[in-house]
Amino acid sequence: xxxxxxxxxxxxxxxxxxxxxxxxxxxxxxxxxxxxxxxxxxxxxxxxxxxxxxxxxxxxxxxxxxxxxxxxxxxxxxxxxxxxxxxxxxxxxxxxxxxxxxxxxxxxx
Amino acid sequence: xxxxxxxxxxxxxxxxxxxxxxxxxxxxxxxxxxxxxxxxxxxxxxxxxxxxxxxxxxxxxxxxxxxxxxxxxxxxxxxxxxxxxxxxxxxxxxxxxxxxxxxxxxxxxxxxxxxxxxxxxxxxxxxxxxxxxxxxxxxxxxxxxxxxxxxxxxxxxxxxxxxxxxxxxxxxxxxxxxxxxxxxxxxxxxxxxxxxxxxxxxxxxxxxxxxxxxxxxxxxxxxxxxxxxxxxxxxxxxxxxxxxxxxxxxxxxxxxxxxxxxxxxxxxxxxxxxxxxxxxxxxx
Numbered sequence: 001x002x003x004x005x006x007x008x009x010x011x012x013x014x015x016x017x018x019x020x021x022x023x024x025x026x027x028x029x030x031x032x033x034x035x036x037x038x039x040x041x042x043x044x045x046x047x048x049x050x051x052x053x054x055x056x057x058x059x060x061x062x063x064x065x066x067x068x069x070x071x072x073x074x075x076x077x078x079x080x081x082x083x084x085x086x087x088x089x090x091x092x093x094x095x096x097x098x099x100x101x102x103x104x105x106x107x108x109x
Numbered sequence: 110x111x112x113x114x115x116x117x118x119x120x121x122x123x124x125x126x127x128x129x130x131x132x133x134x135x136x137x138x139x140x141x142x143x144x145x146x147x148x149x150x151x152x153x154x155x156x157x158x159x160x161x162x163x164x165x166x167x168x169x170x171x172x173x174x175x176x177x178x179x180x181x182x183x184x185x186x187x188x189x190x191x192x193x194x195x196x197x198x199x200x201x202x203x204x205x206x207x208x209x210x211x212x213x214x215x216x217x218x219x220x221x222x223x224x225x226x227x228x229x230x231x232x233x234x235x236x237x238x239x240x241x242x243x244x245x246x247x248x249x250x251x252x253x254x255x256x257x258x259x260x261x262x263x264x265x266x267x268x269x270x271x272x273x274x275x276x277x278x279x280x281x282x283x284x285x286x287x288x289x290x291x292x293x294x295x296x297x298x299x300x301x302x303x304x305x306x307x308x309x310x311x312x313x314x315x316x317x318x319x320x321x322x323x324x325x326x327x328x329x330x331x332x333x334x335x336x337x338x339x340x341x342x343x344x345x346x347x348x349x350x351x352x353x354x355x356x357x358x359x360x361x362x363x364x365x366x367x368x369x370x371x372x373x374x375x376x377x378x379x380x381x382x383x384x385x386x387x388x389x390x391x392x393x
Contacts, residue, residue, distance in 0.1 A: 004193070010183045017115050072342055073189060 057086040132173030134169035187337035187389025194269035203253025223274035258366035269387030294376025333390030
């Protein structure tokens with residue numbers, strides 16, 4: 001597992017039914033591009049978050065492919081419609097096979 | 110003059126006019142997390158009354174998007190490093206097996222610290238910066254290795270100390286035993302350095318608000334340090350910024366942690382007395 005990886009998500013605690021809310025996510029990750037060399041001239045292998053998804057009650061909201069040029073600690077912000085109370089599930093996929101998840105509940109009211 | 114150069118000079122005029130219009134500091138208020146009110150503009154401290162009426166945080170000199178990032182901890186990338194320092198705060202280190210928290214309690218209880226540093230420390234008989242005190246703790250109380258003065262661990266820890274003091278006014282003492290160091294810092298501030306023969310005052314006192322090429326000159330206040338800079342995506346220690354400034358005058362710089370920079374930090378800190386502690390701030 002890449003070191004120092006920590007997902008963070010900010011979702012409002014509640015929303016009106018059918019309201020569009022803004023979701024902010026950030027994962028601390030070094031996003032090593034695979035283009036750099038270490039002091040001895042060896043290429044530092046690529047190690048990035050390559051995919052991010054957000055689901056709401058099992059239905060996909062966004063599915064994003066991330067590329068090597070994306071900078072450290074990728075921050076993603078997007079809007080989502082909330083038709084009913086439920087749970088957002090956030091998933092980050094690491095190059096090394098690790099998967100990081102976080103969930104947030106949202107109420108109607 | 111042919112058509113091309115005419116067009117070019119028209120463009121140049123437009124650019125100059127545009128930059129002139131941009132150059133005023135923003136008329137804006139900073140409230141972090143819809144909770145912490147930050148004083149970004151206030152009456153200048155008494156010792157500055159001859160040279161300026163109002164002191165302003167560097168936040169007012171940055172663009173709208175950059176300013177917005179500081180309004181919410183989630184949007185402020187500097188807070189990632191504060192979280193890291195919070196872990197360090199609670200982790201034992203060194204031969205004594207003590208963490209910062211073992212002596213000092215919760216980091217949130219440390220809000221009285223950042224606003225008054227650098228200050229004269231009686232026990233040490235010298236003016237000390239927060240970094241020097243942290244290393245003193247590490248060496249003498251924890252039996253741990255000293256951190257590099259502007260290294261990652263150190264700047265993260267100073268960011269944690271600043272973050273718990275946000276909203277409190279900077280209140281650096283300039284009289285009593287600190288006065289001689291303060292005078293030394295003041296002299297450095299007004300001394301021209303380097304091939305370009307620039308003093309701190311030439312840019313940050315005489316020309317704040319003006320553009321220096323593409324950059325908007327601020328008053329050089331340090332209430333927002335350590336600062337997360339978008340250009341290098343990490344926290345930057347104040348004395349690293351001093352070093353960068355002196356380097357830009359094409360001078361041999363003082364080293365971070367040197368007596369000269371400690372004196373300068375005391376003096377520049379005192380120029381911001383009354384502004385809120387704002388670190389970790391977001392700058393370009």
